[in-house]
Amino acid sequence: MIPMLDLKAQYAALKPELDAAVLGVLASAQYVLGDEVAAFEREFAAYCGAAHGIAVNSGTSALHLALLAAGVGPGDEVVTVPFTFVATVSAICYIGARPVFVDVEPAGLTMDPARLEAAITPRTKAILPVHLYGQTADMAPIMEIAGRHGIPVVEDACQAHGAEYRGRRAGGIGVSGCFSFYPGKNLGACGEGGMIVASDERQAKTMRMLRDWGQSQRYHHEVKGFNYRMDGIQGAILRVKLRHLDAWTEARRAHAGRYMRALAGSSRARPPAELVGRRHVYHVYAVRTPERDRLRRSLEEAGIQTGLHYPVPVHLQRAHADLGHRAGDFPVSEAAAREMLSLPIFPEMTAQQIAAVVGAMHEDAHVG
Numbered sequence: 341m342i343p344m345l346d347l348k349a350q351y352a353a354l355k356p357e358l359d360a361a362v363l364g365v366l367a368s369a370q371y372v373l374g375d376e377v378a379a380f381e382r383e384f385a386a387y388c389g390a391a392h393g394i395a396v397n398s399g400t401s402a403l404h405l406a407l408l409a410a411g412v413g414p415g416d417e418v419v420t421v422p423f424t425f426v427a428t429v430s431a432i433c434y435i436g437a438r439p440v441f442v443d444v445e446p447a448g449l450t451m452d453p454a455r456l457e458a459a460i461t462p463r464t465k466a467i468l469p470v471h472l473y474g475q476t477a478d479m480a481p482i483m484e485i486a487g488r489h490g491i492p493v494v495e496d497a498c499q500a501h502g503a504e505y506r507g508r509r510a511g512g513i514g515v516s517g518c519f520s521f522y523p524g525k526n527l528g529a530c531g532e533g534g535m536i537v538a539s540d541e542r543q544a545k546t547m548r549m550l551r552d553w554g555q556s557q558r559y560h561h562e563v564k565g566f567n568y569r570m571d572g573i574q575g576a577i578l579r580v581k582l583r584h585l586d587a588w589t590e591a592r593r594a595h596a597g598r599y600m601r602a603l604a605g606s607s608r609a610r611p612p613a614e615l616v617g618r619r620h621v622y623h624v625y626a627v628r629t630p631e632r633d634r635l636r637r638s639l640e641e642a643g644i645q646t647g648l649h650y651p652v653p654v655h656l657q658r659a660h661a662d663l664g665h666r667a668g669d670f671p672v673s674e675a676a677a678r679e680m681l682s683l684p685i686f687p688e689m690t691a692q693q694i695a696a697v698v699g700a701m702h703e704d705a706h707v708g
């Protein structure tokens with residue numbers, strides 16, 4: 341059995357450090373926010389090359405607050421992509437704003453800058469590209485177009501901890517960047533967690549208030565806020581894990597290299613492209629194959645877990661039918677939803693496990 345990820349192996353490797361971190365918080369009784377969370381905010385913001393970090397209770401909350409702080413309100417439009425996890429779009433809807441979709445480009449499956457300008461209207465208040473699978477969107481043309489229109493760019497970096505675009509870290513390029521620390525992420529909590537990293541001090545201050553009931557000081561509520569605070573235990577755990585993130589990323593990249601070399605000859609399962617100027621952190625290792633569902637079944641029979649990220653693009657989800665889209669509106673996203681298959685990748689994986697996955701793919705007559 342080869343799983344998609346192995347969180348028990350990660351815990352086993354870090355047990356003494358993680359146990360001590362958790363016990364430290366239990367003893368301090370700083371269960372919500374507190375010193376460990378504040379230290380993690382400083383450390384993770386610095387890691388991303390951003391001035392401020394605002395820790396919250398999920399990536400979805402991070403997106404919600406980042407859009408509010410960027411000035412998005414009810415009835416405004418936010419331009420994003422349909423080929424993403426639904427949370428990207430839900431955060432826009434939380435505000436009562438309207439998601440406006442731009443299709444992705446075929447190579448990286450991130451926002452197609454060539455289609456962006458046509459989606460901008462006088463109501464556009466933010467642009468929300470998604471750094472899918474651990475590779476950033478093509479940020480230079482996106483920032484250029486946004487700058488020309490005076491529209492802030494909020495990065496959905498929930499899958500891209502440590503990814504780089506032309507030497508700059510994901511999350512530190514736009515006005516703010518949103519991260520998820522859901523357990524399976526490259527940097528994962530032992531529960532839910534998220535963070536916004538931001539360059540603008542005023543926006544950072546607003547988000548700090550918004551996550552904590554809009555308080556400037558206890559029981560003095562400046563704005564209508566939320567209970568989006570990070571737990572102390574998660575902050576302490578994430579500080580420990582952040583120290584291992586670069587080594588984990590290197591391991592993921594080495595695994596991706598092995599997959600890439602082994603799949604180079606396959607005409608039926610195309611490995612992901614690492615695009616020029618980008619450092620992919622391989623949160624997801626997704627190959628493209630026209631026989632996706634059949635290949636998935638044969639890998640499952642060989643004891644190999646796979647995933648689908650994502651089988652239905654957001655514009656075709658029933659939950660968002662009110663937006664009035666139909667099949668054919670975003671053909672690149674729709675083709676990706678049919679053809680992308682995620683293979684196991686996690687730092688603790690062995691070269692033998694990679695060889696076993698590739699072996700099972702080659703045994704599948706349609707792929708080899």
Ligand SMILES: Cc1ncc(COP(=O)(O)O)c(C=O)c1O
Pocket residue numbers: 398399400401424425427428470496498499519520521522533534
């Ligand atoms: C692209 C993307 N955006 C947003 C989210 C939401 O993060 P969370 O699950 O922490 O709320 C995720 C995580 O699953 C994600 O992958």
